[in-house]
Structures are given as C-alpha cells and as structure tokens.
Amino acid sequence: MKLLIGSLWIVTVLCAYWYGASQVKPHQPAVTVAVNTAMDAAESDGQNIAGSTGGRADEQATGTEPVTNAESADRPITVGDAILQTRALLSEMGWSPTMASIAKAYGIVSQLNAEQTLAALNQLEYSDSPEGLQMTIMFINRLAELSPLQALDYVNLNVTGSMQKDGIMSSVIATWANSDPHAALQWYLSQPEDTRQQAMGRFTLRGLYSSLAKQDLDAAISSIETDLDASDFEAIEHAVSSTARHLQNTAEFEYLLERVQAMDNDSALQAVFSQWLTNDPDEALARLDLISNPEQKQDIEERAFRNWLVRDPEEAAERFMQRAAPEQRQSRAKVVVESMSFNQPEQALSWLNRQTDIDTQPLTAELITRSAYRNPQFADQNLHRITNQDKLTQLTSNIYKSYGRYSQAKAEEFLSRQSPVIREQVLTRLRKVEEMRSRG
Structure with a gap:
C-alpha cells in the first residue's frame, strides 16, 4: 500500500x-x-x-x-x-x-x-x-x-x-x-520486442528490477545477465540503476559492480556509481579512482555526478569541483550549471556567484538561456545580465515563446517591457519563423 x-x-x-x-x-x-x-x-x-x-x-x-x-x-x-x-x-x-x-x-x-x-x-x-x-x-x-x-x-x-x-x-x-516480481518480469519478457523497445517500456524495467532486487538481489542481477539483450545498453542501464537503488553497503555495491563490469557497458557502470555516490560518496569515489582507463573514468565520473547534482546539488557540486585539476575547473563548472539549470536555476546562480576562480559570465548566460524553456520567470528576472546583443535578442524571443505557452497576455506584457530595438528584432525573428513554416 x-x-x-x-x-x-x-x-x-x-x-x-x-x-x-x-x-x-x-x-x-x-x-x-x-x-x-x-x-x-x-x-x-x-x-x-x-x-x-x-x-x-x-x-x-x-x-x-x-x-x-x-x-x-x-x-x-x-x-x-x-x-x-x-x-x-x-x-x-x-x-x-x-x-x-x-x-x-x-x-x-x-x-x-x-x-x-x-x-x-x-x-x-x-x-x-x-x-x-x-x-x-x-x-x-x-x-x-x-x-x-x-x-x-x-x-x-x-x-x-x-x-x-x-x-x-x-x-x-x-x-x-x-x-510478484518474478511473474511480472516474465510477462514483460514475453512481450514483442517492439513493445519493449518503446520509451516507457524502458522505464517499466525500473519498477520490475526495483521490486525483484528488493526481494532477491542475485535473481535480479542474474536476470539482467541472461534475460536482457547484452547489446541493448539502454535497457540494461535502466535495470542496473533500479537494482542499485536497493543496495545498502559497500560489499553489495562491490558485488554488483563486479558483475556489471563483465557486461562491457559504461552506462550501466555509471548507473552503479550514481547510486553509490548518494549512499556513500567516500567509498564510491575511492572505487571510481581505481578505474585504470583515464578516459573511461572521466566519462563515468561526469555522468554519475550529473545525476548526483540533480539529487543533492550542494554536496555534489562541492565534491565535483574539489576533484578538478586547475585546468578542469571551468569545464566542470559548466557541468554543474547544466545539471542544475533545469530544476534549480536560482540555486545554480547562487553557486556561480560564490565562485572566485572561474569565468562566471559565460556560465551565467548559459544558465539563463537553459532555464528559459522551463522557467521563463527566472530567465526574465535575470535577462539584464546578458550583454551580447544577439544572445539577448534570441533569449528574449525564447522567453516570449515560453510565456506564450501559458499565457499570451503574459508574453505580450513581457515583450512590452523590452527596449524598442529588441522588441522589433524579436518580432522580426518570429515573423521569419512563421514564413518558413508556412512554406512547409
């Protein structure tokens, strides 16, 4: 229940x-x-x-x-x-x-x-x-x-x-x-391949393997190894991610990691480390540092941290930047901003304002631009931070369209607050888009 x-x-x-x-x-x-x-x-x-x-x-x-x-x-x-x-x-x-x-x-x-x-x-x-x-x-x-x-x-x-x-x-x-996770899983596996290939067919694996792992961890891992197509990397990633959610200690994570390493699937490895980071960052990072291939390690680390940044932005950002070499700090700060921009733009801006050893101006513009689609209010409030004229016109147009999905009156009110030059540029841009659409 x-x-x-x-x-x-x-x-x-x-x-x-x-x-x-x-x-x-x-x-x-x-x-x-x-x-x-x-x-x-x-x-x-x-x-x-x-x-x-x-x-x-x-x-x-x-x-x-x-x-x-x-x-x-x-x-x-x-x-x-x-x-x-x-x-x-x-x-x-x-x-x-x-x-x-x-x-x-x-x-x-x-x-x-x-x-x-x-x-x-x-x-x-x-x-x-x-x-x-x-x-x-x-x-x-x-x-x-x-x-x-x-x-x-x-x-x-x-x-x-x-x-x-x-x-x-x-x-x-x-x-x-x-x-009854075993019965539900067998039903799912009996469905036609095209059904299981659908987007939500992937997410169905989350519920299935989450319940199975909670009841029988070995059965869940064995099913991933034998019942799923080894070349279907996305399906295996979903199944491994859900299985990892029920692990409680280092021994269990090490056990799953050993089995997943044999699958030759970096997305699945990243799924293990993503969950491990939220459970025990010190143990997870120590184990991550044992990966011998530097490119593989960097890729898995970045993807795992992107997930952690969504779940726990403050601690994840601090840990991610602590592990950066001086020449990596700018690129890593960009990862932090990208990860936080979708749901936590205010928190991302606050974090940026506290940084002293990176160039925050392009990242601030990136943050505001990324937030415009989902959070036009935030982008509107921070539009004054954009100094490049072309970027300002494009971003103003994006905010206008985002407001328009909810209220055309709000969109018009927003546009009326902009300078005459920007207003005309936005309207010209929108007219050109409509003309292109009308031509098919």
Missing part, C-alpha cells in the same frame, strides 16, 4: 508532464531530462513512504484516520459512492495532487473488489482531463492489485494517447511487481 501511493504519485506527475508536452512541440532534451528527473524524485519519495515505520500509508500521508477493513465491512461502499467521493477529493487539485490527497482517495478505492473496480472504470470512461486521468489511474491500479492481467487488458483497450498509455502500463506492471 505504501509503495503503491508513491507509484500513483509518480505516474500522475509524468502524465501531467506528458499532457502538457502534447499541447506544444516539446524540446526533446528537456523532455528527456524532465522524465528522468521526475522519476528520480518520485522514486525517492516512494522509498521514503515505504521506509516509514508504524501506522498505515494513508494514515501517515494524511494525518487522518483511514477507513479500516473492519469499518468498510460495517459500511460497504458502492461503486457510485467510490466515484463520487474520489472525484470530490481530486477535483480541486488539477495536475498537482498531494501525496496526502492521493492516499486518502486510494483509501476509498481500495475498498472495492475486482468486479466493482471494473464497473467503476466502465462508468468513468477514459478522459485525459486532470481529474479524469487521475481517477482512471487510481482505479486501474486498484485493479492491478487484484488482477494484473485484467488491468493490462483494460489499459490496452481503453487508454488512448501513446505517452499516457505507456505511463499507466508501467504503473500497472510496477504494482504487479510489488507483489
């Missing part, structure tokens, strides 16, 4: 992002980072819930007394009541449900049996509105607890939109894996 609440929140966060992304043409690198970051943050929250001691998941999350099995036996809930009560809890939340609201709503849904849950889904009908999608996800995951194959069939037949379908499918499989 505890992990399921976290899983529900994960898929709601991702579906919210994908729904928004479907309304505009996404910037592909941003999409990739968004999904990875959401998964990392959400999985961390799910683990925190799972690690709580005492009490029930819905009680811990809400602070209110949930309906117990005994109480539900005295007051059996009807399908109609479950729908009405769940809708009342979620209708005001939009795309930002709290863990508490999800836990409380699921306390209602979890009183239904498989037949009632299917009946509720048939009454709901599929909708991609915030409320409709959240409710559908919740009832589907209840069905996944009771009858995983029925839940998978329902998703295949009724959920539209490839990104939403993949996300909900992954949530169903993760729910199944919580109770």
Whole structure:
C-alpha cells in the first residue's frame, strides 16, 4: 500500500508532464531530462513512504484516520459512492495532487473488489482531463492489485494517447511487481520486442528490477545477465540503476559492480556509481579512482555526478569541483550549471556567484538561456545580465515563446517591457519563423 501511493504519485506527475508536452512541440532534451528527473524524485519519495515505520500509508500521508477493513465491512461502499467521493477529493487539485490527497482517495478505492473496480472504470470512461486521468489511474491500479492481467487488458483497450498509455502500463506492471516480481518480469519478457523497445517500456524495467532486487538481489542481477539483450545498453542501464537503488553497503555495491563490469557497458557502470555516490560518496569515489582507463573514468565520473547534482546539488557540486585539476575547473563548472539549470536555476546562480576562480559570465548566460524553456520567470528576472546583443535578442524571443505557452497576455506584457530595438528584432525573428513554416 505504501509503495503503491508513491507509484500513483509518480505516474500522475509524468502524465501531467506528458499532457502538457502534447499541447506544444516539446524540446526533446528537456523532455528527456524532465522524465528522468521526475522519476528520480518520485522514486525517492516512494522509498521514503515505504521506509516509514508504524501506522498505515494513508494514515501517515494524511494525518487522518483511514477507513479500516473492519469499518468498510460495517459500511460497504458502492461503486457510485467510490466515484463520487474520489472525484470530490481530486477535483480541486488539477495536475498537482498531494501525496496526502492521493492516499486518502486510494483509501476509498481500495475498498472495492475486482468486479466493482471494473464497473467503476466502465462508468468513468477514459478522459485525459486532470481529474479524469487521475481517477482512471487510481482505479486501474486498484485493479492491478487484484488482477494484473485484467488491468493490462483494460489499459490496452481503453487508454488512448501513446505517452499516457505507456505511463499507466508501467504503473500497472510496477504494482504487479510489488507483489510478484518474478511473474511480472516474465510477462514483460514475453512481450514483442517492439513493445519493449518503446520509451516507457524502458522505464517499466525500473519498477520490475526495483521490486525483484528488493526481494532477491542475485535473481535480479542474474536476470539482467541472461534475460536482457547484452547489446541493448539502454535497457540494461535502466535495470542496473533500479537494482542499485536497493543496495545498502559497500560489499553489495562491490558485488554488483563486479558483475556489471563483465557486461562491457559504461552506462550501466555509471548507473552503479550514481547510486553509490548518494549512499556513500567516500567509498564510491575511492572505487571510481581505481578505474585504470583515464578516459573511461572521466566519462563515468561526469555522468554519475550529473545525476548526483540533480539529487543533492550542494554536496555534489562541492565534491565535483574539489576533484578538478586547475585546468578542469571551468569545464566542470559548466557541468554543474547544466545539471542544475533545469530544476534549480536560482540555486545554480547562487553557486556561480560564490565562485572566485572561474569565468562566471559565460556560465551565467548559459544558465539563463537553459532555464528559459522551463522557467521563463527566472530567465526574465535575470535577462539584464546578458550583454551580447544577439544572445539577448534570441533569449528574449525564447522567453516570449515560453510565456506564450501559458499565457499570451503574459508574453505580450513581457515583450512590452523590452527596449524598442529588441522588441522589433524579436518580432522580426518570429515573423521569419512563421514564413518558413508556412512554406512547409
């Protein structure tokens, strides 16, 4: 139950992002980072819930007394009541449900049996509105607890939109894996190759191997070695990353590392070190320094630190820069800024302002430019730091377009605050883009 609440929140966060992304043409690198970051943050929250001691998941999350099995036996809930009560809890939340609201709503849904849950889904009908999608996800995951194959069939037949379908499918499989990881994994492996090659098919591996590793570490590692295609580096990376999340000590990390080194997959090695860094930085870095190939070591180190910089920016940035030779400090500072710009631009700017031995001006411009797509407010507030005229025009145009995705009035207000020269240059640039599009 505890992990399921976290899983529900994960898929709601991702579906919210994908729904928004479907309304505009996404910037592909941003999409990739968004999904990875959401998964990392959400999985961390799910683990925190799972690690709580005492009490029930819905009680811990809400602070209110949930309906117990005994109480539900005295007051059996009807399908109609479950729908009405769940809708009342979620209708005001939009795309930002709290863990508490999800836990409380699921306390209602979890009183239904498989037949009632299917009946509720048939009454709901599929909708991609915030409320409709959240409710559908919740009832589907209840069905996944009771009858995983029925839940998978329902998703295949009724959920539209490839990104939403993949996300909900992954949530169903993760729910199944919580109770029977071996069966869920065998089902996944039996699917056609093109199904498993899809983007969310990769993320499905996270839930599968996370649950399997928690139950049986050796089985998880052996499955990676024997069940996955050795040339499918991305799939192995996802599986290894999820397996590493459940390791607790140096001996376990050394054991996994030894097995992964035999796979000849640097992405998988990086996944081990990424998790090891968050668990025990000193041990992880000492082991990283034993890699004899300097280019391989540098590549794995940078990629592992990029992940750590998202999870723990302050400590990761300090450690990363401490390990830099004088001639590396500028390039390493760029890695720090790139990694923090997506979700923590204010923190990145504060960090830059404290640096005394690097050229911060180009990195500040890089930070503001990278933040414009996802955080136009931050870019707007710091636009005055850009001195190059061409970069200023381009960045102003990007901020204008980013504001326009949310509010055209806000975009126009922003543009009206710029100098007449910049305004005209931005409008000219936008007209040229439209002309090129109209020509096909």
